[in-house]
Structure formats: structure tokens, C-alpha cells
Amino acid sequence: MELKKAIETRTSIRQYAPEPVSLSDIKEMVRLASLAPSVNNYQPWQFIAITNKELMRRMADAVRERISSLPVNQSKYAANVKSQVEFFATFFEEAPALVALCMSEYETVLEKGVDLTHDEVNQLRNSPDIQSAGACIQNLLLAAVDFGYGACWMSAPMMARKELEALLEITQPFSLVSFVAVGRPAKTVLPRNKKPIDQMFRVIS
């Protein structure tokens, strides 16, 4: 598929046909994701493809438990907000496949020579580790479109990051960054409305 078309037709898909996603397809999509740029070309990625339904249910349970333990405030939103968030954080349990992106920390030349911690340097550089992860995930989403799948980037489950890392046996130096749920779309979903270019673009010449 032409890249422009993949970019223009990609949209978040949250309901899937029961058809499994082949392991070879997942592997190729992950390979394409891993070609993304990364700070210092450190390619910190590790990917886990999860298709085990029992494990996915336990992961979703961990996220539900975490959401239920969040303190609510006194606003009018308090009654419904948790149930709304719950769907967007747990629908991955119904996906035929889930890709977990894990990352290790990078080391910059800067932190070797200045009296700042890695975290302080990372903040100073505006989190290039997370920026790298974003490029990688976008590649994965576009590769999914190219393969005829639908996908959705999911950071909401990270509310239960520690519990999910334990279930997925992710250990130091890696930590969990985000999920991408993948499957054949259950129905056609049109791309969502986006702002016109002139609302967000200016030139300084």
C-alpha cells in the first residue's frame, strides 16, 4: 500500500473479528516498527506478542483492579468516569493479538560528562526515549494498516504497569511502555475528523 494512503486510512480500531493474527504477520509488523528512528540509534525495543486469552484476561483484570482503586473526587464526573475509562483500558482482552513494547534506558554522551542523573538529562532532552517509542509505535500502526489489520495504541493499561510487567515477566533493564492491540476490524471504521492544516501550521521564513 502507498504510504500516503496508509497514513490517511489509519484509524484506531477497538473491535475485532475473531480471526487470529498470524505470527509471521506480527513478526514482520514488529520488524518494520523496529526500523523507526531512536535517540542515538540505541534501538532499545523489545516486543512481546501476546495471543494467550487466559493471560490477556488476567492482564485486563489487573487493569480493572487498578482503576477501581483510583481515588475519585467530588465532581459530577466521578460516577461514570471509571467505567468509561475501563473500556478504553481493557478492550485489548478481546483483541486477537496484543503487542507490548518494552524499552531499556539509553545512555547519552552528555550524562557521562555532566553532574546530572540520567533522569535529569532525559528531562533536559525532553524525553527522547519516549519520543523514540512513539516513532516505533506509529510504524507498527502503519504496518498493521498495510497488512489489512486494525490496531489501537494503548497507554491507559499502563496504569497497572507494575502488575502487567510481573504478568509478562518483564525484568530490568526493560520496562513496559505501551500496548498495541491488533486484529482484523470487526466493521469498517472511517478515519476520525482531523483539524485542517491551516489551524496548526505556520511558517517562519
Ligand SMILES: Cc1cc2nc3c(=O)[nH]c(=O)nc-3n(C[C@H](O)[C@H](O)[C@H](O)COP(=O)(O)O)c2cc1C
Ligand atoms: C499515546 C497514545 C495513547 C493512547 N492510548 C489509548 C488507550 O489507552 N486506549 C484507547 O482506546 N485509545 C488510545 N489511544 C488512541 C487515541 O484515542 C486515538 O488515536 C485518538 O482518539 C484519535 O483517533 P484515531 O487514532 O482514530 O485517529 C492512544 C493514542 C496515543 C497516541
